[in-house]
Amino acid sequence: MKLLITGGAGFIGSAVIRYLIQHTSHHVINLDKLTYAGNLNSLIEVAQDPRYLFEQVDICDQAELERVFSEHQPDAVMHLAAESHVDRSIDGPAAFIQTNIVGTSKLLEVARTYWQALNAERKAAFRFHHISTDEVYGDLEGPExxxxxxxxxxxxxxxxxSKASSDHLVRAWHRTYGLPVVLTNCSNNYGPYHFPEKLIPLIILNALESKPLPVYGKGEQIRDWLFVEDHARALYAVLSAGKIGETYNIGGHNEKQNIEVVHTICDLLQEVVPPRFCTKSWLASNGRCTLRIPSP
Structure with missing residues (x-):
């Protein structure tokens, strides 16, 4: 198959593409705007494969989307392109509305028009896989x-x-137009090439660079953590075998408070970083982190 991956230079998207090129025989078209979070270096190990192709396109650009669909004739879409950082959304919500809601609506319309023109066999096999987040559900009430x-x-x-809105749009395009969709909502991912504004890489890098360790509030928010390469395998399983119109939650069953994650990282750094590199800004005399805890 030819798979169109939107946001394929992002953290999760690049993991999906690496998995597809290394473990399947499918062709991949990577469509990415290359914002601050897009990193083509995360795809170096597959970039020269003849089954991989990159298109620098914004999902809000409907004309360019139409060109990509017409030129490459994908058999399925895996839609990962999104603005995805909570703090940035608080500082500037307009970009999240534009990309996650308006961009998704344009992608759905282009995909619908393309799908409706396919022959019967290809039309029956086509899938639109929308990848979302468990943050649409709010906060976990506890580890259980x-x-x-x-x-x-x-x-x-x-x-x-904005992600909840995009989920609703995808379901509406399925119910109204019959577009064959599957949806997945994942928990917090971690792993290689994670952008350093996210909790785990931020804490690691700040600790190693003698910087304060930012934790929101008291760090009591509970999140489930999922290794990104496990997530990539799960996404492909849903694309391949998921039931049209269904939603699948993907998690790691690793529910922890943010402050627990920070303390675990500090404990591990004490083990792997030679003592002479331990820095006063993060290593306290009692062997725990020195935390800067901003007000909510």
């Missing part, structure tokens, strides 16, 4: 309070609200 596919939406930031 797992989200399910039936959990009501309760977004609490411009980011999660």
């Amino acid at each position: 309070g797992l989200f399910s596919e039936q959990t009501p939406y309760a977004p609490s930031s411009p980011y999660s609200a």
Whole structure:
């Protein structure tokens, strides 16, 4: 198959592309605007493969989307392109509304028009896989309070609200037009090539560079953590075998408070970093982190 991956230079998108090129025989078209979070270096190990192609395109540019669909004739779409940082969404929500809501609507319309013109065999096989987040459900109430596919939406930031909106659009295009869609909502990812504004890489880099370790509030927010390469395998499984119109939650069953994650990172750094490199800004006399905790 030819798979069109939007946001393929991003953290999760690049993991999906690496998996597809290294473990399947499919062809991949990587469509990415290359914003601050897009990093083509994350695809160096597959960039020269003849089954890989890159298109620098904004999903809000409908004319360019139409060109890509017409030129490359994809058999499926995996839609990962999104603005995805909570703090940035609070500082500037307009970009999240534009990319996550308006961009998704344009992509859906182009995909619908393209799908409707396919022959019967290709039309039946086509899939639009929308990749979303568990933040649309709000906050976990405790380590045992797992989200399910039936959990009501309760977004609490411009980011999660924009992703919830995009989820609803995808379902509407399925119910109204019959577009064959599957949806997935994942928990917090971690792993190689993670952009350093996210919690785990930020804490690691700040600790090693003698900088304060920022933790929101008291760090009591609970998140489930999922290794990005496990997520990539799960996404391909849903694309290949998921039931049209269904939603699948993908998690790691690693529910922890943010402050637990920070303390674990500090403990591990004490083990792997030679003592002479341990820095006063993060290593306290009692062997725990020195934390800077901003007000909510």
